[in-house]
Every structure is written in C-alpha cells, then in structure tokens.
Amino acid sequence: MAFLDGYLADISQFLKTKDDEKLQNYLRVEPPLPDDFTQLSLELKKSWRDSSRLEKHVERLIPMSDDDKADEGGSWPGFLAFIQEYLEYWRDVNFDDLVRTHDQLSSLANSCITAMSNATLGIVLLPATIQLCTVLAKLATMLDKRPDLTSNLNTITDAEQGERKTLVEATAELIQRAFTICLTERTANRNGVSRDGKPEGKKVGIYSFANMVLKLLFQCRKTRLANQLFTNISANSPPLSLYPASHRVQFLYYLGRYHFNNNLFFYAQLCLQAAYDQLPRLATSHRRAILIYLIPANMILGRFPSGEFANRPEAADLLPIFMPVVAAIKKGNMVAFKHSLGPQLGNEKWLFHHGVLLPLLSRCEPLVWRSLARRVFLLTYTFPWDPTSNKAAVLNLSDMLAAAQLCQKLLEGWIRPIDNMTEMQNGRVHPNAMFMKRPSLAPPPEGRKKLSPKQGIIFCNKMPRMLDVESIVAGLVAQGFLHGFMSHAQGKFAIIGSKQKNGPLNAGFPSPWEVISARAKSEKRDEEVPGWIQKERKIGMGGVVNLSGIARPVGSGG
Template sequence: MAFSQNNNSVEIRLCTAVNDAVRARNAVELASIVLLEPPFPPIYEELVQSLRNNYPQNANNSDSRLDQLVRKAVTETAEYQDEQGKPVQGWNAMVTFLVGWMTFLRDMDLDNLLHTYQGLKDLQERQANSALTHPIKGVLILPTIVNYARVFSRVALGLDKHPELIQHLLTSNDEGSRESLSEKAANVVRVAFTQCLNDRVGTQDKKLGIYKMANICLKILFQADKPESCETIFKNITNSSPPLHLYPKPEQVTYLYYLGRYHFANTNFYAAQLVLDHAYDLSSQRPQFIKQRRLILIYLIASNLILGRSPKQDIYALPEAQGLHAIFDPIAKAIKSGDLEKFRRITNTDLSDPSAGWLMKFRIFYQLGNYCEVLVWQSLFRTIYRLTGQEGGSTTNSAAVLDLNAVHVAFSYLEAQAKIKNGQFSEQGRGAGRRNFGHIFQDHASVSKSSYIDPDFAGVEGVEPYNHEVDLAEVECICATLITQGFVAGYISHQTQRLAISGARRPGGAVKNGFPAPYGVIKSKNSDNVLGWKKDAGGGTQGQVIRMSGAKAAGE
C-alpha cells in the first residue's frame, strides 16, 4: 500500500488511506494498510520514526494527541445517519485500534519476544476485537483480525518453546493444571471467533470469518498439545454456524483435518474417518499441497486400521503416501492374519520397533496398540477355528465349536514368542531346518522371562520378577470381550471350555457369520452425525439469511 504523496505528515497520510478504505467498504485494502510484521515498506519506517519523534512513548499526552489526529482524519469513524435517517453509532473502537496499532509499531522491539507478545495481546484483545463489534462497519476489520491472529499465534507458540521467559505469565485453572501461553492466545483469538459466530445484524458478513478464526484457534491448541480444549469450538459451530460446505474449500479442508484429529484423540475413530475421508477428497492434488494431503492420509489410514479396514496397496503409490507402506502395512498384515507376536513387537511400549518413534511423533502409537488389539484377537480366533474347530451346518444339528484350550495354547505360544528380545531368534523353530530344542518344548524362559526387580526390593526374600502368562481364564475373558463388542457371534460354555459359534447354517457358514467384519459392526453402533461438522442449516441457524454467494473469504 502506497500512501498519497503530499505535504501532510505521514500519520495524516496513513489515516487518510484508512478513511478511504473504510468509505469504500474495502476490508482487504484496510488490512493492507495496517500492517503488523516486518519487513515493512519504506513508508512504514518513516512512520515509526515520525511517531518516535513526535509522539514519544515517555510523553504523557502522546496517546491523546494521536487519538485527536485519528478522529480528525478518519471521519468515517464518526456517528452518522443511514439511508432512512436513523442514527448509526460512531466507530470509536476503530479509533482506539488505530492509536494502539501506531503505538505498537512505535514501541516494537524485535529482540524482545515477550514484549512483542504483550503488545500483540493488547492490540488483539482490547482493540481489534472491540472494533469488530460495531454492527455495521465492524466486518471491515475482519481480514485485519485474521492476519493479526496468525501473527499472534506464531509468537505465542514460539514463546511456549522458551518456558524460562514466561513462568510469571502462566496461571493455574480450576483443576490445578497450568494454562499455557498458547492456551491464553487461543482464548484471545476465540473472542473474535465467537463474535463472528454470534453475528445477528445486517447481512451477517462476519460469519465469513467463522472457520478462519476457528482454524487459527485449533492450530494453536493442537500445536500446544491441548486438543481437549477444542470441544467448545466444535460445539459452538454445531449449534450456530452456517453449513461448512458454504465456505471455501481450503477452509473446509483445514477445519476437517483438525476436527478429525480431535475425534481421533478422543477415540471416536468412526467419526474421525468420516471427517478425514471428506477432507482428503476435498484437498487439492496440486504438488504444493502434498504435505497437507499426507497429514490427512496418515490419520485417515490409522483411523481405518482401528476400524478394521486396511488400505489398498495402490494407496501407497500416491506421492503423499511415500514411506507409509513400511509403517502401516506390517500392522495391517498382523491384524488380518492374527499374528499376535508381530503385533506385540510393533506396539511394544519400549518403542523398540523401527516404526515406533514415527508413530509416537504423530501421536497414533498408543491408539493403534490399544484399539487394534481386539481385531488381532478376532483374526486369531478365526484362524484357530479354521484349523481346529468343529464345523456345524445344515447336515448336522450341532453348532460350530471352537475348543478354548486350543486358543489358550496359541495365545501362550505367541505371547511367549513376543517376549523374546531378538525377533530373529524367535523365528527359530518355524519351518524345517530351523528348529532348536528349547522352542520344541516351548521353553522360552532364558530369552523371554523378565529378570528385573526394582532396586528398592532387591534382596527382599520372596520377591521374584513378574512374568505374565496367559491362562485359560484370561482366554475366556478375551472371548467374552469379543462377543460383547460384536466381533464374535456365539456363546461360551464354561463347563466344556468351548465357544459355540452362531451362523453355521446361514450362507457363508460360521467363518463369515461367526466372525463378522469389524467395520460393519462398528458402523452399526455409530451415527454419521459428527460433533463439529455442520452439514445443513438446522439448529441455531434456522430462519436466518446468510449471503455467502460471491463473498470473499476473510483474510484474502
């Protein structure tokens, strides 16, 4: 933005440019004038120097003189009458904002990140957000607020990485946990989000900023590892927002990504895959968006694995899926085959598997380990039934039966194998020419049993290392869990220690009907209505007219 060249002071030229933008209702032009972060054009260097000379920080009347200057030059902030002759309140908050913006530039110290944060917080919280509240002209500052919120969030996240600078700023909430600087920043940005969401005046143009502001808040909270703090945002959007599909696709994709991650973190994996799948479909396939598509795909694959759906192999050939085959395919194969040993090795909490660090980085390690285990159990039960089970069917009145003692043997063997530290050593005994006497007799004690005793109990008589071993009662509990969750159809006979499997007489037999596909089971228990995903105009927006066609997104 170039100010007009005349003999007026740079402050007057600035205010004149602002006044012209407000008169023209040009919000984007206004945002291009009130810049916030360097590098600045030369005219802004002149402005800063003039402010320091003519309106110095240490002068008591500097702010009041700037206030008078702004009111004189930016006449669009004065009270006026509308087309019907009704008075419209003045935009006094805009005057305060412009004064605050100029003093922020005057006092800015790029070497003092904490001072910059405090100045930005005041500018965003007390001045910019207040200017947004004007019922008619407030929407003009929305792109400016979006830009400021992005800068503010970057500074807050940067400071969170230097806790030694901000200890005195941290406060405790009602639960006793500390509220980080990032959370404080998100709360400041959330004020503007709420104002956009609750706009009930005129054409409701402020609603254009709902998802822009929400995405900035969500970015702050996720980078600060506070996904639980996002729930209020999603509930408010569900209750009061226009449908998501009315907004630009980039905003939709970003919002759905964070919404999917929120549901994933809250173990609502069915909702997560619905949201992430739509985000992936909407995301651009242009090369510059590969990173974004990759992030969505990582959580989408993880969600589907937990739901019992493995990705097709051609997915791994996509540019955004580079390297994901080595991470997810071993897990998918272990689930499908019921390979409990391999699954235990991949999800071992000692993080010894090569993929563990990567899974931890994306915060999906424990979800995969905890929630895919039941799918491995189902596959293992099904495999053992195929090998040892008694088939029922139309030619016999007996039900399909699986001896739980056979399951006990398989579980005990695989769990013991998984405890062997050296995975290659555990492979011995599988196949001709690879046997050793220890594994023939299932004697894994020398390589699988723990010898660890806590130093506090070392030497205490009777204290022995704990080594968990699967017994038949635990196998029955696992079987009951599968039945309760719907992954096995049947019932347990405790007297005979057998599992009676339903569906042997139906098409597909006991294998298909007794061990149903997990995704279908999970889907039947869930709804496609997802918290935070506003698909229609129901709820809090009924009866409202929201003019979105032809509107530019806030901040563009």
C-alpha cells in the same frame, strides 16, 4: 507531520467507502513492508511520543460516523482506540525482542477485535483482524518452539495468576474471542446465510478464526479446550460447505483429530476422509499429515489401506510403519502385533509422538484376538462329512488357551531346546524327524524377558489362564466380532448360523468393518458428525429463534 496526516485521512476515506481490502493493506503489522511504514514509524518516534496528544490528533482526522447517513460507513470509538494503539505499536515496536513484540501484538489484536465487534460498522475491519490474528498466531507458535526465549515469561505468568497458562494458550483464548463475535453475530437472514447462498456478514470469518484457534490448541496439546468451540459451531454456524476449500479442509483435519483424541474413531474417519478427498492432489505434505490419523482411524475400525496407496507419494513413508501392524492383525499373530508397535521395529516413538500408539495397541488388539480365534478354528475344526449335519461348529477354548500361551512364551523369548534325537552330527537330521515328537518350548537360560504391561498378552509376564481366554472370547462375542455363544461348562465357543451364512467361517467371524459400520449406522452416527455442519440449521420446536431481522432491541432506534 504531514505523512501521518495523509495516512489517517486515507483511512478515514476507506471507512467511508467501506473499503475493507485497502484498510487491511494499511494496517499491516509485520515486515517486510513498503518504505511508507518506515517513514510512518520514524515520524511517530520523532513527534508523537505523547500518547494523549496522539489520541486527540487521531480523533480530529478520523471523524466519527454520522448517524443520519446510515448507508455511509465511518468511524466509531472502538476503532479510534484501535488506531491509536496501532500507531503506538509502530512507534514502540522492536522486532529484535520477539517476546515483547508478541505482547504488543496481543494487546493490539485485543483492541482490534473489540473494534471489529461493533455491530454495524465493525465488519469493515474483519480482513484486517484476520490478518493481525494470523501474524499473532504464527508468532506464538514460533515462540512456543523457543523455550529459551519464553522461560522467564512463563514463570512470571505463573506467579501472578497462580495457574499455568502458556503463551500459546493465551493467544488461542484471545483469537477465540474474535471467533465468537463472528459466530454469534446477529444476521438479517435466518441461519446466517444470505440470499446468494454465502455466509452473511462477519460469519464469513468463522472458520478463519476457528482454524487459528484449533491450530494453537493442538500446538499446546490442550485439545480438550476445543470442546467449547465445536459446541458453539454446532449451535450457530452456517454449513461448512459454504466456505472456501482451504477453510473446510483445515477445519475437518482438526475436527477429525479431535474426535480421534476422544476415541470417536468413526467420526474421526468421516472428517479426515472428507478433508483428504478435498485436498489438491499435489498438496502431498497436507495429504500425508491427514493420513497419519486417517490410516490408524480406519485400522481401528477394521479397514486397512488398499494397494491403491502404493501409488500415492503421500503414503510412501507411512506404509512401512502401518503395514506390519496390518499384516499381524490379518494373521492373528499377537507376537508380530506387539513387536510392530514395540521398540523392535523402531516406530514406537514416532507413533507415540503422534498420539496413535496407544489407541492402536488397545483398539486393534481385539481384532488380533478375533483373527487368532479364526486361525485356531481353521487349524482345528474338522468340517463334517455329512452336509446336512446339524451339529454346531465349535472352537475349543483349550485350543485358544494353548494359542494364547504360545504367544506369551514367544514374547518372553522361550526357545525350543535342541533335540538330541532328531539333530544328528554334522548338521544332519534324523530321517524320521517329522514323525518324532518335538520337545516343548522352554524358558531361555538367561531367564524370561521382562515385559512391560502392554508388551505381555494379558499383563506383563502373566501367563494366560482359561479365565483370561474365556473373558477375551466373551468380549469378542459382546462386540459382535464373534457370532455365536460360549459354553463355560463345555469349554467351547459354538458358532450360530453356519448354514445361512454359507459356512462356519463366514457365520462365526463376520468382517469387523461390517460389524462396526452397521452399529454406527443403526446409531445414526454416519448421518451427522458433531461439530461438522452439513446442513442448514432448521428452526423448529425448542430451537433458538433468530429475531434480529424482525424485532430490534429496545432503544436501538429504527
């Protein structure tokens, strides 16, 4: 009996002295633990089976705080309820039954968060709440990978609630409550930043909880649920730069992936690059995890990994996956592009698993078309003899059509039949072979390869027509990747501004990154990324004014 009494007396003392670190050490929930916890557990099992008796005992040993001594810490009803549940947890927990342990921990975390929400005294419980939620999140993640343990649980949840909410999702929701409490806490100073430039009060915990929630939401692939979290952060958070490096990097990683998932690649690139730049150089696995999304985000924006990555261990196994795609884009080789993202190179599954396959396929394709148009122009255009010629440089759409059809034929496995005129006996070639007309490509004898919708140039085995090519070229002009205009009547694309830009290649085919980044700048997307607080919020017209330091709610005393 004496052990529990001593334990509760210590806790009462920590509350009085507001010693959150010692309190956190006393409120641990996972083994291995010092023998003291075993002793506590045994005593609870032996003598405190009756919860109402336990409740009274706790109330007696941890007295409520005295309102008159405002500076001194103390206990409050929510805390007592939590401590009772904590003791019951140690009395009843069985670590061999992980699903039940998760259930007990969820309930305990819930009551801990409620206790932490106390406006004046709750902050002493913040480190313990972070500790408890961290364990809960880890356990939920682990259970998510063990469907053999949770399959029964899921069916029960389904039947009761009529909706499918997984264990991970429910845990994320629970921890999000703690996040919201920290985020929306009223603080004495404006913007939640204290005079020493640090986040004030419980706002210290914002990104600890946010990162836990994000990790769980990405784990259960319900990233759209993160929308609310980012919106709330945008409205209430102090600048991210005031938080420790690990909080910043983790948050920017998830925010970057969130923007990537929403096809906002410019934002994704900004967040992921900032996360990458702030990581310790020895954190190779973290750096690699970021590059999995940072490289494709940049590729989609028209920027490719430079040679510098060859010296970086984190990129060693990623470059062989992405560089064939890059090489194909540079050459305008649609066949190599489709193969680099298809089953041919064996990376398709890996890319799909990470959610970068479809964005790369659909978003990089315009870049391949642009390079192909540039290549066709390079091969067909005859530069004028007269440098003062005012004739516009043109690309014939019929040439583009021939190029598109060639790509489709190669994808379908068309072959060039053996030419009896040039191929002679014993492997010899006719001496004038290079001057002789070679036979055209023909479908393979076993029939054309059946292509899936994304494997074909336009769609499956559809052979590109002039109408398709015109719409592709018009699309490139509209996106700014081709600079000029298209004449449907003449079947030509004419380049504008060759003289000013030092030649038709520079004028007609601007660098995609320049086009994309200029557009982002003109739309001021480079200044502010949704969800990433870079500056202190300014309170101006239409903003919410935090009056907590000036006015107090009615009946709050003082």
